[in-house]
Amino acid sequence: MAYQATILNVMIASPSDVAEERQLIRDAIYEWNAIHSKQFGVMLNPVGWENNVAPQMGSRPQEIINKRILNNSDILLAIFWTRLGTETGEYVSGTVEEIYKHCENNKLTSIYISKKSYPDNIDLEQLQLLRDQTQIWLKEGLLDFYDNHSLFKQKIKDHLSLHIQHNEYIQTIINELNSNDTPIETSTKQTIEPSDEMIQLIINAGEAESEIQFISGIDCTNLYAGALKLNLDTPRKIATWKSTLHELETLGLIQDEYDGKLFSLTQQGWKAFDQLKEQQQEK
Structure with missing residues (x-):
């Protein structure tokens, strides 16, 4: 709920x-x-x-x-x-x-x-x-x-x-x-600025209307979101993108559909996608 x-x-x-x-x-x-x-x-x-x-x-x-x-x-x-x-x-x-x-x-x-x-x-x-x-x-x-x-x-x-x-x-x-009836996204009354990795996941998943897949195996770890296909071949890359997924989930922009391996955009995630697309068109 x-x-x-x-x-x-x-x-x-x-x-x-x-x-x-x-x-x-x-x-x-x-x-x-x-x-x-x-x-x-x-x-x-x-x-x-x-x-x-x-x-x-x-x-x-x-x-x-x-x-x-x-x-x-x-x-x-x-x-x-x-x-x-x-x-x-x-x-x-x-x-x-x-x-x-x-x-x-x-x-x-x-x-x-x-x-x-x-x-x-x-x-x-x-x-x-x-x-x-x-x-x-x-x-x-x-x-x-x-x-x-x-x-x-x-x-x-x-x-x-x-x-x-x-x-x-x-x-x-x-x-x-x-005591304030107006929803505020952060305690400092500023919108949280997404990282480049967060933007890539939201944009690619949104454009393809696809889920985000984080597949970890014995020999390799891969991340898929629409056209974004990443081979995470170092511990640093794995930690960075795993943290990105955690942050998106914490902010309510994606939801875990299957044990940390499959994620989908939430309603707030789709709103974020629309806002990011508008920002790209304005540039």
Whole structure:
């Protein structure tokens, strides 16, 4: 049965050494949506630089990320392990800049630090920078430490439920939107901008009036949507397009027809297709 939900953008922030945790957070968010979205009237939309930022010149790289996703995010989940990150020109690292700018706007920010065993090729300078920054953060708020991926994923889901129920910033957003009779697609009153991959899937499926097929085998993984036929021959490609399907499903633009292998456009998906076609004709 259809229901209305407030969409909150969740930015996943981190240096480069916690790629696995970044995906675990995305998976945790999708699982949280499946279980709790209707109950709380909230849909969480994970965003990050790897999927939601396109190449662009004319400004500091971190400033581009800030404008593209940080400013429109309601929740920021930051993860660290052995690195603090790369200096941005204004802050000691990009992730640190994201954290402080997010906090400046009184938005919900959670920091998780891994206590797993360190790799052999650890950058000792980066580790010391992280340790120094951790001591600063311990005086500014409550951090969470973990050493197990399974428990970490469960923590994310549990903490999201606590935040949705009790965080003052989130509750203010929900209450304001619930008192507004006009549907709003995001808490920042801005339409979520689709990635290039999302656009390709919607356009190709819509033009052919076909389903989207995601076929994973022992030797290969393929993605089909109308005229779009992709051989996903690397783990990065598989992760990118699998994440794209998850995001489209989270936004209610496609629905899973068969165990993550077959998807179809929803009514909202067809509306998005019509809008994208109109935009293409205007260019």
